[in-house]
Amino acid sequence: MEQLEIDAYAPAQMAARVEKAGIVKGNLDFLSTFTLAVLAGAFIAFGAVLYTYVIHDSTLSTGLTKLVGGLVFCLGLILVIVAGAELFTGNNLIVMAYVSRKVTLEQLLRNWGIVFLGNLVGSLGIVFFMWMTGQWTDGESAVGVKALMIANAKVNITFSEALARGTLCNILVCLAVWLCFSGRSVTDKILAIIFPITAFVALGFEHSVANMYFIPAGLLLKHNPQVIAAAQAALARVPDLSGLTIPGFLVNNLLPVTIGNIIGGGVLVAAVYWFVYLRRAAAEPLRRLMTKGPIAVAADTSVADAVRLMKQHAIGSVLVGEATSAVGIMSEADIVRKVIAEGHDPAKVKVQQVMSAPLVSVDIKTSVYNVYRTMADRRVRHLIITEEGRQVGFISVKDLLKRPLI
Numbered sequence: 001m002e003q004l005e006i007d008a009y010a011p012a013q014m015a016a017r018v019e020k021a022g023i024v025k026g027n028l029d030f031l032s033t034f035t036l037a038v039l040a041g042a043f044i045a046f047g048a049v050l051y052t053y054v055i056h057d058s059t060l061s062t063g064l065t066k067l068v069g070g071l072v073f074c075l076g077l078i079l080v081i082v083a084g085a086e087l088f089t090g091n092n093l094i095v096m097a098y099v100s101r102k103v104t105l106e107q108l109l110r111n112w113g114i115v116f117l118g119n120l121v122g123s124l125g126i127v128f129f130m131w132m133t134g135q136w137t138d139g140e141s142a143v144g145v146k147a148l149m150i151a152n153a154k155v156n157i158t159f160s161e162a163l164a165r166g167t168l169c170n171i172l173v174c175l176a177v178w179l180c181f182s183g184r185s186v187t188d189k190i191l192a193i194i195f196p197i198t199a200f201v202a203l204g205f206e207h208s209v210a211n212m213y214f215i216p217a218g219l220l221l222k223h224n225p226q227v228i229a230a231a232q233a234a235l236a237r238v239p240d241l242s243g244l245t246i247p248g249f250l251v252n253n254l255l256p257v258t259i260g261n262i263i264g265g266g267v268l269v270a271a272v273y274w275f276v277y278l279r280r281a282a283a284e285p286l287r288r289l290m291t292k293g294p295i296a297v298a299a300d301t302s303v304a305d306a307v308r309l310m311k312q313h314a315i316g317s318v319l320v321g322e323a324t325s326a327v328g329i330m331s332e333a334d335i336v337r338k339v340i341a342e343g344h345d346p347a348k349v350k351v352q353q354v355m356s357a358p359l360v361s362v363d364i365k366t367s368v369y370n371v372y373r374t375m376a377d378r379r380v381r382h383l384i385i386t387e388e389g390r391q392v393g394f395i396s397v398k399d400l401l402k403r404p405l406i
Helices: 011-026 030-055 062-073 075-084 090-099 105-133 135-155 159-180 186-202 208-221 225-235 246-277 279-283 303-313 332-340 368-378 397-402
Strands: 317-322 325-331 361-363 382-387 390-396
Touching: 011 090, 011 105, 011 246, 030 062, 030 075, 030 105, 030 135, 030 208, 062 075, 062 186, 075 159, 075 186, 090 105, 090 159, 090 246, 105 135, 105 208, 135 208, 135 225, 135 246, 159 186, 159 246, 208 246, 246 279, 303 317, 303 332, 317 390, 325 332, 325 382, 325 390, 361 368, 368 382, 368 397, 390 397
Parallel strands: 361 382
Antiparallel strands: 317 325, 382 390
8 A cells, every 4th residue: 555645745756746747738738728728817817806806995004915915816826726727827837847858849838828828818808707797896996996006007117127027926936836746735735825926926026927817907997987087086196007008018018027937937946946856867867767787698598598587587678698788689578479479499499589689779868758759660669778889778668667757
């Protein structure tokens, strides 16, 4: 029975789990990815809606108001992580699987593109429903005024400010997601989310998906006379909304914030933790999968003697020749098909008569993906592993299945 573990996963284990999740995400089909992305956009928008409602009439100090707002905004990521959804900013962690060469650049960009679009659709869906509810006019339109001012402030920061705030934001968001991979329960994950997400919101950093709700909401409210009148009354002047336009949303805010999010999550979190915990395995992924110092037999050894040797060492294959310069390989499949099935006496058949040759070799730095591909293309079940031209081991399909890389 599998041992029950209650301790949090260690950082090295977390890195392996994040990498594995990246592989799954990179290979998820379009419809599933897009649907989960729409959900994530809606979930983050729910957090943004709650944030707006909670702080719109706060009489606390600015710092405490932002702290409370950040705390309630955590709803969004809690829904994403616990319910399951595809969030662009969190998916920047797929970089760990990419730099380990376990997903391709095409798979990485495909996931990001689909998820980004799905997040936008989900966020805009909540904007539409909020407009339908009429709740922006609550409290003499105070809720709408707050939503309008949030959007207007976001489109009026400079490109460099948006880039920096986006970078810092996704450091904290991806750290929250990273910490979730240490947890074994829903409670663990919620607690892991609260502090980093509260911090990024309270500190005024910029989240691309949250802004897919905040700014389109402001674009709608800009044309609501009731909200504009309330804003003018609250500010004692006509608010300057000249920057609150679709180009202002896409170019002045979403573009730099998205770039910053990628830098913060993909480079400063994912790539850094990959460098610390996964780079050695990624550089030579076959070293811990291959059979090291493989058993070898002479070409004129009988199959019966080779079988006894295989049984003694609990292995399914032997090299033929020298371990460092083999000329062939004999596996259980060779024995069954070429000896047993044909009714030959294993004691009288020589290994060289049934071995598979010539051998196909790959360098020890070859990615696992390319090992599978080589086996499929060459229609072999075993590959010789070489390092600087020397044979250092071999790997079989059974090795890949018994000892998965993650």
